[in-house]
Amino acid sequence: MPRTRQTDIDDFLAQQRIALVGASRNTLSFSRIVLKTLIKRGYEVELVNPNAEEIAGRKCWSRVQEINTPVDCALAVTTPDSTT
Numbered sequence: 001m002p003r004t005r006q007t008d009i010d011d012f013l014a015q016q017r018i019a020l021v022g023a024s025r026n027t028l029s030f031s032r033i034v035l036k037t038l039i040k041r042g043y044e045v046e047l048v049n050p051n052a053e054e055i056a057g058r059k060c061w062s063r064v065q066e067i068n069t070p071v072d073c074a075l076a077v078t079t080p081d082s083t084t
Helices: 005-015 030-040
Strands: 017-021 044-047 058-061 074-075
Touching: 017 030, 030 044
Parallel strands: 017 044, 017 074, 044 058
Antiparallel strands: none
């Protein structure tokens, strides 16, 4: 049976530890809304931003590879220029 986009989404949301790549220091940014929503829904979130040591009172990693406890998946919330 072929996978659907909904199946992919459900599989992603079934993970518990997520790296949020592109976390912003701007409290009004989309990534901060995503962060708050993930935490509210019980996910363990690791923040990744090479330009910040801390965001929203949480440690921020420069790269996904630096996270000391493995994550299940990553969600990239970055500009097109920094994603490529």
